Amino acid sequence: MKTLFANLSLVALIFSLGAFGFTSCGEEKPTEAEIFVIDSLGDPVEGATVTLYCVDQPNKAPCIVQDTQLTDAAGRTLHSFENPAVLKILATKEMVVCRDTGIFPNIGTICLGDTLCAEGFVTLVEFDKVQESVVLLLCP
Secondary structure (H helix, E strand, O other): OHHHHHHHHHHHHHHHHHHHHHHHOOOOOOEEEEEEEEOOOOOEOOOOEEEEEOOOOOOOOOOOOEEEEEOOOOOEEEEEEOOOOEEEEEEEEEEEEEEEEOOOOOOEEEEEEEEEEEEEEEEOOOOOEEEEEEEOEEOO
């Protein structure tokens, strides 16, 4: 009877350690920021440059975190980081149109346009994906 009880206890211990091992060794999700860039009408902006970076704070060690990407057709960028943080978002898009002027041999090119900008902040949560949207407007 003692050996049966000892064997059952040993089997229970092995199963509990195994279950604990499987739950604690699971793959961790990355810490991500998904940024959506839209225009003033709410439409996605393709080809905008999105930079996420940290801002140095007084009396703290310098912060060196920066990631820059271009938006896709859905106006989206996905940034992965190792640690949670509060990062500043800077999105820009040059809206420039260039046209040839003159007649041969006096051909020139004139370019007109504006730069659109957006700023904001995103708070990264460890092992989670955080979404934030910014609206591009004329730069000040």
